Amino acid sequence: MVTKKDRCSGYFSKLEIMTESERRRYHNRKLKQIITYAYEKAPAVKKKIDQAKIKPGDIKTVRDLEKLPITEKADLISLQKKNPPFGGFNGVPPEELGRFFISPGPIYEPGELVYEDTRWAQGLYAGGFRAGDICQITFNFHLVPFGFMLDSSLKLLGCRTIPAGVGNTELQVRVMKDLKVTGFLGTPSFLFAAVQKAKEMGLNPPKDLNLKTAFVAAEMLPESLRDSLESELGLMIRQSYGTADIGCLGFECSQKNGMHFPDDCIVEIVDPQTGKQCNPGEIGEVVGTCFNKVYPLIRFGSGDLSYVSDEPCPCGRTSPRLMKIIGRVDQVTKVKGMFIHPGLVDFVAAKFSEICACQVVVTREGHQDRMIFRTELVRPCSDPTILSEAIGKAIQEILRVRGEVEFLPKGSLPEGAKKIEDKRVWE
Numbered sequence: 001m002v003t004k005k006d007r008c009s010g011y012f013s014k015l016e017i018m019t020e021s022e023r024r025r026y027h028n029r030k031l032k033q034i035i036t037y038a039y040e041k042a043p044a045v046k047k048k049i050d051q052a053k054i055k056p057g058d059i060k061t062v063r064d065l066e067k068l069p070i071t072e073k074a075d076l077i078s079l080q081k082k083n084p085p086f087g088g089f090n091g092v093p094p095e096e097l098g099r100f101f102i103s104p105g106p107i108y109e110p111g112e113l114v115y116e117d118t119r120w121a122q123g124l125y126a127g128g129f130r131a132g133d134i135c136q137i138t139f140n141f142h143l144v145p146f147g148f149m150l151d152s153s154l155k156l157l158g159c160r161t162i163p164a165g166v167g168n169t170e171l172q173v174r175v176m177k178d179l180k181v182t183g184f185l186g187t188p189s190f191l192f193a194a195v196q197k198a199k200e201m202g203l204n205p206p207k208d209l210n211l212k213t214a215f216v217a218a219e220m221l222p223e224s225l226r227d228s229l230e231s232e233l234g235l236m237i238r239q240s241y242g243t244a245d246i247g248c249l250g251f252e253c254s255q256k257n258g259m260h261f262p263d264d265c266i267v268e269i270v271d272p273q274t275g276k277q278c279n280p281g282e283i284g285e286v287v288g289t290c291f292n293k294v295y296p297l298i299r300f301g302s303g304d305l306s307y308v309s310d311e312p313c314p315c316g317r318t319s320p321r322l323m324k325i326i327g328r329v330d331q332v333t334k335v336k337g338m339f340i341h342p343g344l345v346d347f348v349a350a351k352f353s354e355i356c357a358c359q360v361v362v363t364r365e366g367h368q369d370r371m372i373f374r375t376e377l378v379r380p381c382s383d384p385t386i387l388s389e390a391i392g393k394a395i396q397e398i399l400r401v402r403g404e405v406e407f408l409p410k411g412s413l414p415e416g417a418k419k420i421e422d423k424r425v426w427e
């Protein structure tokens with residue numbers, strides 16, 4: 001019998017407890033290998049390196065990745081149109097592949113993607129999955145790779161799997177009960193729907209179901225939903241982050257304090273304008289480089305914005321952690337050198353129950369950006385100075401730039417007003 005304590009301790013791989021310098025050496029070595037390999041085998045990678053006017057040997061360290069441009073999903077779609085099926089990013093010829101996957105776009109992906117890759121397995125272990133678990137995978141197995149990636153990774157852990165796929169909630173609940181499923185894999189909303197359905201079917205989920213752990217992805221996991229499901233069902237719920245193309249780029253451990261980087265890839269947080277790597281705490285695009293010879297994506301942009309913490313984690317894993325995913329790169333506005341995202345503006349507003357609507361206006365005066373945080377209040381405030389100071393402090397903490405606070409009469413901001421109004425004129 002696996003106890004809750006067992007599920008919260010240990011690691012899948014010794015790589016997870018490397019020291020910082022060991023990890024740096026490990027990554028540099030793996031990076032050099034994959035660059036050499038991909039330059040020879042994947043024409044798109046060769047082109048990317050040639051166009052940057054460097055040689056494969058010029059990429060010796062993770063920092064050297066800055067010499068290469070970022071490949072975005074949209075680039076992949078146009079490259080694949082020009083050079084089907086994989087745009088030249090496949091590291092083995094199509095005739096040697098075991099599977100082909102198709103993600104929305106359409107983007108064709110070479111399988112087997114789990115080739116030499118234990119990243120999802122690390123994440124599943126950290127999420128409490130252990131040998132012997134019976135795992136119901138409710139992600140898609142149809143066209144896209146994710147279901148297969150998880151299936152193979154669970155087998156590495158010694159788990160048994162049910163490739164349930166999406167939908168069919170009632171059947172899924174019956175399977176969960178009859179086969180005494182201990183591990184759930186799916187979206188947070190489907191887990192919620194399954195629990196609701198179980199109740200409709202007259203079941204008592206904590207008693208009639210045997211769920212011990214859930215691995216969720218592909219959607220935001222609201223903390224309130226996690227708390228209520230964890231306490232109602234007595235299971236642990238951990239989330240992970242990745243893309244269909246590049247695989248796992250982050251997973252939560254027992255501590256629920258951000259998503260550790262898996263070790264068999266390089267995750268960078270990159271300033272979308274300069275392509276330079278950001279420091280911990282600075283917001284940038286999540287960019288991945290994997291060591292997968294079948295599909296060697298080098299500097300692949302996720303399009304998502306986040307930031308990293310390198311504070312030690314009590315779980316003992318030493319990799320940095322991806323903190324909140326803040327939003328999409330194409331929605332950001334750069335103000336005083338910092339990225340402001342609509343999601344962050346809402347994050348500031350959410351801290352104050354007094355605020356019912358808000359908007360950030362950016363102007364430019366005397367060659368400097370000026371940011372005004374305009375808010376409407378639920379009701380007139382007795383001491384606007386104190387509130388204004390508190391909001392100003394939150395702006396500085398969350399948006400990392402100074403902003404002025406302006407109170408507007410209720411109803412001034414039109415319905416559907418832009419969250420960030422950029423009024424700067426560049427001469």
Ligand SMILES: [Zn+2]
Nearest residue numbers: 253313315317
């Ligand atoms: Zn941890």
